[in-house]
Amino acid sequence: MLNVSCQSTDDTKKNLAYVDYVYPQLDSENSRWFFFSSACRPFGMVNLSPDTEIDGAWGSGYRYKVDTIKGFSHIHAWQLSGISVMPIDLKKIDEKSLYKDYYSSFDHAKEKVSPGYHKLYLDRYDIDVELTSTKRVGFHRYHYNSDNGAILINLSGQLGPSKIVEGSLTQIEPRVLEGELTNAPTRRRPKSTKVFFRIVFDRDIREISTLKGGGKFLVKLNESKGQVKMKVALSYTSLKNAKFNLDQELPHWDFDQIVEESRSEWNQLLGRIKVKGGSHEQVQRFYTDLWHALQGRRTISDANGYYPDNTTDTFKIKQLPLSKNGKPLFDHYNSDSFWGAQWTINTLWQLVYPEIAEAFVKSLLQYYKDGGMVPRGPSGGNYTYVMTGASSTPFIIGAYQKGIRGFDFEMAYEALKKNHMPGGIMDKAGYEHKTKLGGGLNYYIGQGYVPYPIPEGKFGYHQNGPSLTLEYAYQDWCLAQFAKALGKQEDYDYFMTRSKNYKNVFDPTTGWVRPKNQMGEWLEPYDPYKHGAGFSEANGAQNTWFVPHDLEGLAQLMGGNDKAIAKLNHQFEEAKKLGFTIGTSIDQEHHPEYSRIPINYGNQPSIQTAFIFQHLGRPDLTQYWVSQVVKTVYEELSTDRGYNGDEDQGLMGSLAVLMKIGLFQMTGTELNPVYQITGSSFNRIEIELNKDYYEGKRIVIEVENNGEENCYIKSANFNNNGMKSYTLDHEQLVGGGTLKLEMSSKPK
Known part of the structure; x- marks a missing residue:
C-alpha cells in the first residue's frame, strides 16, 4: 500500500498540477498488456514503457512486483506489441550470451513515473533510462557511465499478446536505422499486422551485428559515455510514413521540451474536471x-492520415479524409x-x-x-x-x-x-x-x-x-x-x-x-x-x-x-x-x-x-x-x-x-x-x-x-x-x- 498524505485539497500551497496527482502504478501487480503505459500521449500510437513480464496478453507488461526489466517496448495495445529495446554496457556482460541474457534488475526507489514520462535505473548496467514520446515517436534518453554503451533491439519472440516474427533492421545513414516486424496472428486477431519503424540516434553508429538465433540486433555507438538520445518513430503502413511521422512530430532533440509538452497535453485533458x-x-x-x-485505445493512422485496412481479404493502405490544409x-x-x-x-x-x-x-x-x-x-x-x-x-x-x-x-x-x-x-x-x-x-x-x-x-x-x-x-x-x-x-x-x-x-x-x-x-x-x-x-x-x-x-x-x-x-x-x-x-x-x-x-x-x-x-x-x-x-x-x-x-x-x-x-x-x-x-x-x-x-x-x-x-x-x-x-x-x-x- 502506498502511504500518502490525507491533507485536504483545499490547501493549495503545493500548487500541484492535475497530472501530478496521477499514480500510474495503481493496480499494476494485476496488469494486462495494455493496462499500463507511462511514456504515452492520450491514445498514442507509441505506448513506451518498461516490461517486466512479456508472456501473453494477461499478466504482462509492467508488473510492479517483478524486479527485472526485460526491455522497453513501444506498443502496448489491444492484441499488438512491437519493437523492444534495451540499453546495455558491453563491459558488464558476455557478448557471446547476450542474445539470451540481457535483462537487468531495477529498484522502485530510483524510479519516477508520471503520464508521459518514465525514469528508472538499470542496476546491471549502471545506466539511467528516461522515456517520453509524441503521439507516434518514442524518445529515449540514456546516461551511460562508460564508452561501452550499446542498444539491443529485439524484433523476435513473444512480446505480450503477440509473437513477433520477420524482424529486419537496416542502417541507411550513419545515425539512422530502418526496419519492420510482424505481429503474427493470434486467436483473437486473425490476421498478421506489420509495424514499420525508423530509429535515429544523436551520434554515429559504430557497428551493427545480428545476435545468435536471429531477430535480435546489437547496435554499438561511438562515444557513448554520458548522455545518449534515441528516437523511434512508428507506422503501420510504411517506412516512408514512419519517417514522415518522425519529421512531423519530433524534428528536434530537446527531450525536456517533449516531456513538458506531453505533461501539458495530459494536464489539459485531466483539468477538464x-x-x-x-x-x-x-x-x-x-x-x-x-x-x-x-x-x-490507440492510434493506428499516420500523421498524414494513412492507415492499414485489414478488413477484407486483401490488405490495403488507405488515407483518411483530409481538411483543406491537408490534415486528417x-x-x-x-x-x-x-x-x-x-x-x-x-x-x-x-x-x-x-x-x-x-x-x-x-x-x-x-x-x-x-x-x-x-x-x-x-x-x-x-x-x-x-x-x-x-x-x-x-x-x-x-x-x-x-x-x-x-x-x-x-x-x-x-x-x-x-x-x-x-x-x-x-x-x-x-x-x-x-x-x-x-x-x-x-x-x-x-x-x-x-x-x-x-x-x-x-x-x-x-x-x-x-x-x-x-x-x-x-x-x-x-x-x-x-x-x-x-x-x-x-x-x-x-x-x-x-x-x-x-x-x-x-x-x-x-x-x-x-x-x-x-x-x-x-x-x-x-x-x-x-x-x-x-x-x-x-x-x-x-x-x-x-x-x-x-x-x-x-x-x-x-x-x-x-x-x-x-x-x-x-x-x-x-x-x-x-x-x-x-x-x-x-x-x-x-x-x-x-x-x-x-x-x-x-x-x-x-x-x-x-x-x-x-x-x-x-x-x-x-x-x-x-x-x-x-x-x-x-x-x-x-x-x-x-x-x-x-x-x-x-x-x-x-x-x-x-x-x-x-x-x-x-x-x-x-x-x-x-x-x-x-x-x-x-x-x-x-x-x-x-x-x-x-x-x-x-x-x-x-x-x-x-x-x-x-x-x-x-x-x-x-x-x-x-x-x-x-x-x-x-x-x-x-x-x-x-x-x-x-x-x-x-x-x-
Whole structure:
C-alpha cells in the first residue's frame, strides 16, 4: 500500500498540477498488456514503457512486483506489441550470451513515473533510462557511465499478446536505422499486422551485428559515455510514413521540451474536471481514474492520415479524409471492445470530451466503409469480434442524441442496422472469425431468444444464450431510438418489439433470467450463482438485471417494484461481504467463493446495478450503495488492487469517475438522454465544457454537508430551481450552471 498524505485539497500551497496527482502504478501487480503505459500521449500510437513480464496478453507488461526489466517496448495495445529495446554496457556482460541474457534488475526507489514520462535505473548496467514520446515517436534518453554503451533491439519472440516474427533492421545513414516486424496472428486477431519503424540516434553508429538465433540486433555507438538520445518513430503502413511521422512530430532533440509538452497535453485533458474537498489521496485516485479513462485505445493512422485496412481479404493502405490544409479530419484507432461502455466511457467522453467521442465514431464508421461492419473491437485495422453483440451501437447513438453530429448519421444508421440483422456482427460470438453461428441471431429473431447451448455446437467464445438475448434486446432498443429520431417509424416498431425479447429468458418460477434450450426447456439444475453457466463473464444473479431499457418491465416480472427492490438490495448486502468484487483481480473470477458473488463491480455485466434503485423509486438506496461501492472498490492507492477485476481500456476508470462526481446514465441513447444525480465524493466539482459542442461554459456541482456518513441527498437545485427528481437531461446539463446538493446522514 502506498502511504500518502490525507491533507485536504483545499490547501493549495503545493500548487500541484492535475497530472501530478496521477499514480500510474495503481493496480499494476494485476496488469494486462495494455493496462499500463507511462511514456504515452492520450491514445498514442507509441505506448513506451518498461516490461517486466512479456508472456501473453494477461499478466504482462509492467508488473510492479517483478524486479527485472526485460526491455522497453513501444506498443502496448489491444492484441499488438512491437519493437523492444534495451540499453546495455558491453563491459558488464558476455557478448557471446547476450542474445539470451540481457535483462537487468531495477529498484522502485530510483524510479519516477508520471503520464508521459518514465525514469528508472538499470542496476546491471549502471545506466539511467528516461522515456517520453509524441503521439507516434518514442524518445529515449540514456546516461551511460562508460564508452561501452550499446542498444539491443529485439524484433523476435513473444512480446505480450503477440509473437513477433520477420524482424529486419537496416542502417541507411550513419545515425539512422530502418526496419519492420510482424505481429503474427493470434486467436483473437486473425490476421498478421506489420509495424514499420525508423530509429535515429544523436551520434554515429559504430557497428551493427545480428545476435545468435536471429531477430535480435546489437547496435554499438561511438562515444557513448554520458548522455545518449534515441528516437523511434512508428507506422503501420510504411517506412516512408514512419519517417514522415518522425519529421512531423519530433524534428528536434530537446527531450525536456517533449516531456513538458506531453505533461501539458495530459494536464489539459485531466483539468477538464476540477475537484476540491476530500483528502489528498482521494484526489490522487480520482485523477488516476480519469487518466485510465483516456488510456488503452490507440492510434493506428499516420500523421498524414494513412492507415492499414485489414478488413477484407486483401490488405490495403488507405488515407483518411483530409481538411483543406491537408490534415486528417480524425485519427483511426485500435481498440478493445465497447462491451460495457454504455455505462462508462460513453457517458464520460460524450459529456467531457465530445471531440474524442466524435473521432471514435468516425473511426468506427471508417471500418464500416472499408469492411462492411462496425467493429466491436478492432486490432491492426481488422475485426477481432471480441466479446458479443453490437456494443458500438449505444456509443454511436449516444453521441448523436447528445448533439455530437459531425458524421454522416444516415450512413451510421444504415451501418448499425446492418450489424443487427443476419450477416451483421450480432451473428458472431466472441472471436468467431470464419463462421456466423455462435451468436445465435437467427434464433433470437425467429424464437425470441438465443438458446443455451447453441444447437450447432461451439463456434466461438461467450456463446451464452441468456446473456446474448439480454444484450441484443438492449442494443435493439437503442437502435429503435435512433430510428425514431430519424423518422423511420417502421424500423422503430420492429426493433422495439425485438427489445422485449429479454422477457423470454426470464423464469417466473425462480425469479431469475435462466438458460433455455432450443426446445424451450429451462436448464436443469439451475444455480443462479454459478459463474459462466449461460452467462458471459457473470452469473445469473448478476446478469438478470441487464435490462437497462425496461427496468419497470423487469420489476413487474419479479412481482412489482417493491419485490424487485428487496431482491436487489439483498444481493448488495451479500455482495458487500465480499467487497463487491471477485477478489483483487480477474484471475479469481472462477474462485469457488468469489465467483458466486451476486453483484460484481470488478467486471462490466453488473456495474449499473446500484443505479437501478432510483429507476424503481428508491433514489436513497442508489445513493447509499454508490457510496459503499466507491469507498470499497474505487478508493485507495495501491499496486495490488484498484479495479479488482478487468479494467478494459478505461471502462472501470470511467465508472469510478462518474460515481465520484455523481452523474450516471442508465441507457444514454434516448432523445435528450437523462443523467441521474447521486451525490459526490468531493465538496466542489467543476466540469469544463467544450465550446465547440455545447453552449454552456461549465457545470459546477457544490455539495454542502458532505461526509462519509452523509451519503443521502437532502435537497437539490439546479440554477436555483428546486429538483423534485434527482435527474437532469442532457440539454439542461450542457447548457451550463450550478447544481447544489445538501447531504444528510439519513434518507429523505
